[in-house]
Amino acid sequence: MKLTLNIYIALMATGLFFSCKKDKADNINKSSLDVLKTSPSNIRLFNFTDFDADMTINNIPLTAYGIKDGTGAAVIGTGNATQLGLQFFPKEAWKAGAGGSPFILPTSLLDKNGRAEIRLLINTKTIDTIIQNNTLQPKDYYLFRKTAQGKDILSYVVLNREANPPAAAENFKVRILNYQQTQDPLGLTGPVTLTYADGTPVHAKLSNIAPNTASEYVELPYGAYQFKLFLSNGSFIDVEKQMTELPVQPDFQSVKPLPQPQQGVIIPVRTYKPGGAYTMLVSAAAMSYQDKYPDGTGDPVRVDFNMNIYRVVADIEPAVNFSFARVQAANAYPGPGLNFMIDGQRIANGLDFGKNSEYYISTRGAHTVSITDASGKKLAEKSLTLYPYDNYTIWATQKKDGSADIVFAAVSMTSAYYETGYGTPSGVSGTDALRKKPYAWSTRFLNLSPDVPLATFTNDHSLFIHYDFYQNLPFSGACNIKSNTIPDVEPFLSYAMGKRTLGISNPAAVGDGSAEKIRVYESTEGRYPELPGKLLASISPLNVKEKFIANKGLYTSASLEPWAEPGIYTVALIGKTVPGAPEGEKARLMVIKHNK
Structure with missing residues (x-):
């Protein structure tokens, strides 16, 4: 497709001065050592065009301006890059990337008036403008690719970036920038609303954000979230128009007419850190799909579209968290509701048997945890030491003698695991065998019944299998779990979920495992051939679809x-x-679902 250039400039929205006049740049220090030692400016640039770019700042070339291949990517090794430019762009070009390859201009590249004349060469087209650095208000310069009037074009917008951290140190900020293309093959155009995993809108200020506008920032408690973006109309979200977050692509089937419904999109769990500020950036990106499988040999035919998606961009990179951790209460003590307290501060009031609370943000250090009955009588008390980013569930349980107990269960929000069959360990650490499944059903199993010494959980009537690249073995974290004891070896089972990356899988596709019903057995010490043991037939099995889908109204x-x-x-x-x-x-x- 022929690439033309369309520049969108948000002058009134940003108050930023632009000019196409090519003023002669003032002399600035060109020493790479001096440049690298200076502080960053408040100008940050993102390349979301899917093309590598060449860049010149105030007449100083920072990239090689080398030969481009058919995709617009720079051919490395031309030798034309400057010593200064290689400090910023070691691959001789401003590389395109899913995260926009953010580049913050150093102040020493600005002229004496704090301006930067920026000249970009992107796939044979040039963008030439002047940006004024504002020491009090950071600015982000977003370069987009989109389809307009049937043509593939470039556009940009400059917007304010958050300069102030959240008012509460344990919170983060989030906003929406909706700079979608208006011609989308899947019909994903219009206002958007941010929701939690169950489709509940997060905040009125993050709802119905119109195209070409930015929402206000909203503060939320830090933690693990599974935010979703939907097209919306007033108080309703359109469950058939859910947006995807890269690298997952929208669902496209070449044999079906356009537009096509988008629902059940898989979204990863992400921890939004205390002190951070984030943007949900809606824009178009180039997508490639298999159109058909030709007869005989050869690669499938592919078709390309610009489609509206979104990305998560960090506006303020949070500082190292030295202070905050999260805890929640869960009641496995048979009987009336209980009160949960940390250092005398109540975090759950009258929590019923079989229920759990929301997360409570606590601080690093030693704490006293206690549970009381409705009259205030203390039933149990224990000490808990928290470290930054800890996620603990405080369980009230019952011992065999009927007395109350407290069990602490650490919860991993990463879906990370160790490959059990990974060759020979390095002897230094286990990082070479650490793997992560970002799109996963990640579950741990606990035996908190006072009457079952050992419990084994099954995938219907079969043992759960842990799938990794090297070998598939029964998942030990679901076998022979002692009463009121937290398994500390292989505690979480992670099954990767099917995701649409070529447009040929469907929302119900599975990855490396699945479950339909979860049952529990009373087991005895022994190897896997003796497991699972005796079925506890009086306990109804869990219907996975009923318990692990937050809101069936989204389908x-x-x-x-x-x-x-x-x-x-x-x-x-x-x-x-x-x-x-x-x-x-x-x-x-x-x-319990631990992420929101």
Whole structure:
């Protein structure tokens, strides 16, 4: 497709001075050593065009201006890059990337008036403008690619970036920039709304954000979130127009007419850190799909589109978290509701059996955790030492003798695991065997029943299998779990979810594993051939689709539902199995979803 240039300049919105007049740049220090030692300016640039770019700042070339291949990528090794430029762009070009390859101009590249004449060469087209550095208000310069009037064009916009951290140190800020293309093949155009994983809107200020506008920032408590973006109209989100976050692509089927519904999009769990500020940036990006499989040999035919998607951009990189951790309460103690306290501060009030609280942000250090009944009588007390970014569930449990106990369960929000069959360890650390599944159903299993010494959880009537690249073995974290004991080896089972990267998979596609029903057995010490043991038939199995899909209203038909939604979960056996146990105290399986 022929590439033309269309420059969109947000003058009134930003108050930023632009000029196409090519003023002669003032002399500035060109020493690479001096430049690198100076402080950064408040000008940050993002390249979301999918093309590598050449850059000149105040008549100083920073890239090689080398030969480009057919995709617009620079051919490395031309030898034309300056010594100064190589300090910033060692690959001789401003490389395009999913994250926009952000570049912050150093102040020593500005002229004496604090201006930067920026000249960009992108796929044979030139953008030439002047940006004024504002020491009080940071600015972001976004370069986009989109389709307009049937042509593939470039555009840019300059917007204010958040300069102030959140008012509360334990919070983060988030906003939406909606700079979508107006001609989208899937019909993903219009106002957008940010929701939690269950489709609940996050905030009125993050709802119905119109095209070519920016929302205000909203403060939220730091933590693990699975935000989703939907096209919206007033108080309603359109569940058939959910936006994808790169690198996942929109669902496109070449045999179906356009536009095509977008729902059930897989979104990763991400920790938004205390002190940070983030932007949900809606824009177009180039997508490539398999159109058909030709007869005989050869590669499939591909078709390319610019489609609206979104990215998460860090406006303020948070400082190192030295202070904050998160805890939540969960009640596995049969009987009336309980109160949970940390250092005398109540974090859950009258929490019923089988229920859990929201997360409470605490601080690093030693703490006293206690639980009381409705009258205020102390039932149990323990010490807990927290470190930054810890995520703990505080479980109230019952011992065999009927007394109350407290069990602390650390929760990993990363979906990371170690490949058990990974060759020979380096002897230095286990990082060479560490793997992560960002789009995963990640679940741990706990036995918190006072009457079951050892419990084994099964995938229907079969043992759960841990899938990795080297070998597939029964998942030990679901086998022979002792009562009121937290497994410390291989605690989380992670099943990668199917995701659409070529437009040929569907929302219900599975990755490396799946589950339909979860059952629990009373087991005995032994190897895998002796497991799982005796089925606890009085305990209803968990229907995975019922318990691990937050809101079925986000799917217009059962065929579009995944077997489970990705997220961080705990499945716990709680309650009594002894004959005659009161109905409200009988054993059951409890599910907690730890991300929001």
